Every structure is written in structure tokens, then in C-alpha cells.
Amino acid sequence: MQKLKERILEEGVVVSNDVLKLDGLLNHQVDPELTMDMGREFAARYAEEPITKVITVESSGIPVAFATAITLGVPLLFARRKKTLIAEPDALTERVPSFTKGIVTDIMVSRQYLGEQDRVLFIDDIIANGDAARGLIKIIERSGASLAGLGIVVEKSFQAGGRTLREQGIRVESLVRIASLAGGKVTFT
Template sequence: MEQLKQRILAEGVIMTNEVLKLDGILNHQVDPQLIMQIGRQFALLFASEKPTKVLTIESSGITVAFATALELKVPMVFARRKKTLTTDDDSYCERVPSFTKGIVTDIMVSKAFISKEDRILFIDDIIANGDAARGIIRIIERSGADLVGFGVVVEKTFQAGARTIRDLGVRVDSIVKISSLDNGIIAFE
């Protein structure tokens, strides 16, 4: 998607050779029109898989997952990172490291919202090492649901995350692939 690439070049901030800050596009400020275009793209890519739910992790994946679910006309579910007073104790839970936060967190999905009858499309904003994605995959497997695919807005191909997910036999489709952040330059595939 050329528009997304141009926005990444204009607004992305390279923090290190491994970290790209996209706060003005995906993670803090959101462009609704761009997010809806991305959601439509994911819906087109995965419609033939007939997902019954779109699943993501709070918080940065929510807007794109919502746009995708809206286009597919299915519910969206998000994995919580923190237990609240209203969090259902009957939840699937996985402990995962966060690449950008530098901490280990629990991700939780209530058993009330995914079941063995579901065909789950997992949507996320960025994939680096893939730890959170593998945690979501374990939750889906434990629920008995079918994982029909994983859509990611930005795949950093110089990190192993998406490759490790593909090695599990999961279909991974990325809107944009970044091959390098070396020398302060964003290089696309």
C-alpha cells in the first residue's frame, strides 16, 4: 500500500536499527481514513477464509482489527494485557515478552468470546520478534478455534517474528514489509 509507505517515510521515527516509532500513524494518533483502507485490504485478503471473529491484542492492534472486522461484518475481540475488576476469571492466559515495552506481560482472552466453532483472523499493527503473536496462537489453539490467518500492518522482515509464525504453518499477510532500518534509512521490500 503506497500511501502507508509514504506516511511511514514522512512520519516514522527510527529509534534504533530495530525500533521504528509509528506513533503518528498507528500507535498513539490514528488516521481513521488510512486505518479503514488497511481494514478493507485485510478484509479482501482474508474474506475467502470466512473468519467468524477478528482477534488482536490491546492496544495498538485494536483500530486496525476493528476496521477489518467492520468490513468482514464479524465481531472483534481483543486480548487484554491487564486484569481489571470486570475481567472474567475464566480466561485463556499467556505470558509473553513485549519487544517494544521491554517487559513480560500477561495477555488474556475470555473463554466467553472465542470457542472451537470460531474461525479466527488475527490482526496486529507491527511484528518484530513475534512473541505476542505466538502467545495469541497458543490461546487460539487452546480454545479449539481455527486460526485462518494473521494480518500485520508492518512486518519487519529483518527480525524473525513473521518468519517464525510462517514456520508454524500460519498464513501471514503484511501490508508493508520493512527490510532494514540501518543507517537511519527505512528500506521497504
């Protein structure tokens, strides 16, 4: 998506050779028009799939996942990162590290909302090492649902996440792929 690339070049802040801050358009403030464009693009790329739900991990993936779900006309389900007092005691849970947050958290999905009748499209904002993606894929597999593929807004191709998922035979569609953040400059593949 050319528009997304332009916005990343205008508003993205290269924090280090591994970290790109996209708070102004994706992770803190959300541009509704751009978000809907991204959702429509993912929906178009997976139009041939019989998707029953869109799934994501709380919280930065929610806006784009919502835009995709509304375009496809299916529910949105998100894995929670925090256990609440009303959480299901036997929820599907996986422990995952977060590359950008530098912490390990549990992600959980209620068994009530994900089952063998579902074919899900997993949408996320950024993929680096792919730990959160692998964790949610394990939850999807344990639920009996099938995974149509992943839609990633920004893939950092210089990190292993997208590549290792593709090597496992998982379809990964990225709107933009970043080859490098070296020298404080965003270089796309």
C-alpha cells in the same frame, strides 16, 4: 500498500536499527481514513475465509482490527493486557514479552467469547520477534478456535517474527515489510 509506505517514510521515526516509531499514524494517533483502507485491504486478502471474528492484542492493534472486522461484518475480540476486578478467573491466559515495551505481560481472553465454533483472523500493528503473536496463537489453539491467519500492518522482516510463523505453516499477510532500519533509513522489501 503504497499509501502506507509513503506515510511511514514521511512520519516514521527511526529510533534505532531495531525500532521504528509510528506514533503519528498507528500507535498513538490514528488516521481514520488510512486505518479503514488497511482494514479493507486485510478483509480483501482474507475474503475467501469463513471468518467469524477478528482478534487482536490490546491496544495498538485495535483500530486496524476494528476496521477489518467492520468490513468483514464480524465481531472484534481483543486480548486484554491488564487483569481487571471483573476479569474471568479461568480466562485463557498466556505470558508474553513485548519487544518495544521491554516488559513481560499476561494477555487474556474470556472463554465466553472464543470457542471451537470460531474461525479467527488475527490482526496486529507491528511484528518484530513475534512473541505476542505466538502467545495469542496459543490462546486461540487452547480455545478450540481455528486460526485463518495473521494480518500485520508492518512486518520488520529483519527480525524473526513473521518468518518463524510462516515456517510453522501459518498464513501471514503483511501490508508492508521493512528490510532494514540501518543508518536511520527505512528500507522496504
